[in-house]
Amino acid sequence: MPKVSIIIPVYNAEKALRKCIDSILNQEYKDFELLLMDDGSKDSSPSIIDEYAEKDARVRAVHKKNSGVSDTRNMAIDMATGAYLQFLDADDWITPDATKLFVRAIEAADADMVIADFYRVVGEHLSQKGDIDTDRILSRKDYADYMLSNPADYYYGVIWNKFYKKELLDRYKLRMDAELSYCEDFIFNMEYLLHAERIAVVKSPIYYYVKTEGSLVSQNMNLTKIVNMKTNVMQYYDRFYRNVFDEEEYDLRRAQIAGFLIDFAKDDFVIPGTPISKKLGTETVSVQYHPDECDTVFSGNYYRDKLLEYYLKPISIQNDLKAEDLRILLYMHQTANPVTEMMVVDYTKLPLITVVTSLQKLKSRYFIKKYPSCPG
Template sequence: MGPNPKVSIIIPVYNAASALRRCLDSVLKQEFTDFELLLMDDGSSDESPAILDEYAGKDSRIRLVHKNNSGVSDTRNQALDLARGTYVQFLDADDWIAPEATKLMVRAMEQKKADLVVTDFYRVVGEHVSHKGDIEEDSLMDLQTFAGHMMENPADFYYGVIWNKLYSRQIIEENQIRMDPEVSWCEDFLFNMEYLLHCRGIFALQVPVYYYVKTEGSLVSQGLSITKTVEMKASVFRYYNDFFARVYDPEDYEARRIQIYGFLGAFARDAGAIFFLPGTKRLGRERQNVDMNPQASDTLLTNAYYQRKLLDKYLEPVGQHHDLSNVDLRILLTIAAVNRKTSRRQLAAYAGVSSLLAAASLQKLLQQGYVDTETHLRDRISEGVKQGDLNLRITDKAADLTEDLVSALADYRRAIMAGFTKEEERRYLDLSERAGKNARAALEH
């Protein structure tokens, strides 16, 4: 067995044959590669075991366990006993992740020095998908701040589930945190609350990287009596109440008691993806699309198109996190490249967008404080005046945004140079720069 992987990805599987390949492919084909995949077959009676055997035979990162049925909580616990990664990530076999999911979660965990990363997710209903999230803070939160957000929406899936989070295995093991096999309602939430008590910093990654498809039924449909269900929910509430009593001092706890007790009447408010509500899109249109024609030749035009779409792909998560469009990010990158002084016409041309889009984007960046310029020029921009140069600069407020853009550009560069030797990379960059200078010189004549 080789060195320990960076991430242990855990997937319990029980009769999930219809969706299993989609789930496994999303994990194995993602951009991040330093992981082990713990596939736990919980006594499946359909084709799942055969599918798991097939995949395990093709990828050495897979560790497959066939076991008797013991329920999802015990199955996850057995996987945690086997895990070797620095971090732990969970998936359900009916769901899938975006290609950049684990990469962005690990990057956030390490750059922000967090003990827990929580991400937005996509809720999938049939052919429709909607973006779900709750926290809009960009900075590392302490436990009290995060608990305050959780208290406002106590039954939101965002807080309760484990599949939109990245955990430190060290925290899990040092504190012997495990699922309670006796609880089949909010068992994820109990795990999260116990884990949170040992966290110093929590970071909310405002990028949807997980596709959640709800399939399980109610507690009663699982064979539990009404009496057992009520007892179980009461037990969960007692734990929930105790959690906040431990997070806040007595005075703060008393002041928040009404909010805390709101959990009693709350339901798991996962509203679903309703096709006529704002923010809901047809599945497949929530991300950057690329028109791939297998008959198209590799020409200057097609290659330029693919590289432009690849850059958009890496910019998209940055925009989602900072509530900016790809046009906004292109304008920001252009400002960084032109060394402050430029005209609005040049800004639009270099960014590859219309003057109207460039003006609207620049106004947005100014209003949000990411870009600054002289006051009278800002007034001229807002009034729609076109003439003259703009003396623009990226502000200190954009530091986190700039850091994310640098990471995205590094990912883009690695992708287009995949398989290059160091010498080939150097030659490519040198020749690209020379080609750009030649094009500029030819256009100036």
């Protein structure tokens, strides 16, 4: 049986598919199987993968009804016979030494997972992306601390710059959540990490990620679905750190954890600044968007304000914080430069005594490390 199973979900990828497949078949490391999973494509992708399967015995072409990328990956994981799993997206490609470096790293370190740098490709330009600045073997806690510094980065969230043990996936029944269409990779990685003791780092870029535009809002996704998906990710992220660290260790990291939750909650939505917006926590208003309503900058900001309020509510409940506490924390997290109490008052429009009381509470509970200076 092959040592590595390489998995590619394919859906209407005819333009980039050959480049992706060729980069795999030209790998310096040869002991692998390639699972090309056609997820009900309507273009010439099915015939392309059949062509490759006929020419190379390592290639398996699978055709199935469309069910989404997560379900397709899960099917491939079930079919895989390799000891290790490697994933690609059909519009990307890898360096000739990618699989070799993955195998070498995981076996030399007796690791449970490998993470590697990658190239981000935008048009004719590319830039190297990576975040972990050490070659040493990381423990689960080490990795979690590195992730705290930049959790929303693709480096930690995606699966295509990582290398997994099939045995761990099967033993703990780890699979992608087919109900999610947003951040499913990130949740899968966090679930896997709860069972990974040793993580190896490859600082050489091994993957070419082709940047495509898009967000939950630009995809015209149902607002209720956006709220549910984002809330699920935020709750899982918080539970992940509560599982990795004991209570005292978690408390010391509260500020960074809350920073991610707030960043993630407001992602794709502007911070409200129009007269129609209200301070968070003064009331709970349901978000009801009417397609025939006049679309203006004011109405757009209003609905985004309500969504931000909805996202921050579970953070408030989980961390026993009031609406004004989160408002202040959001401002301080966004501001790189030192701030004063009066700057916080000016931004939040809260009374000075409320700001002072909230700041003292946030500092005592490790949400902020340095108390804002008094004016003058």
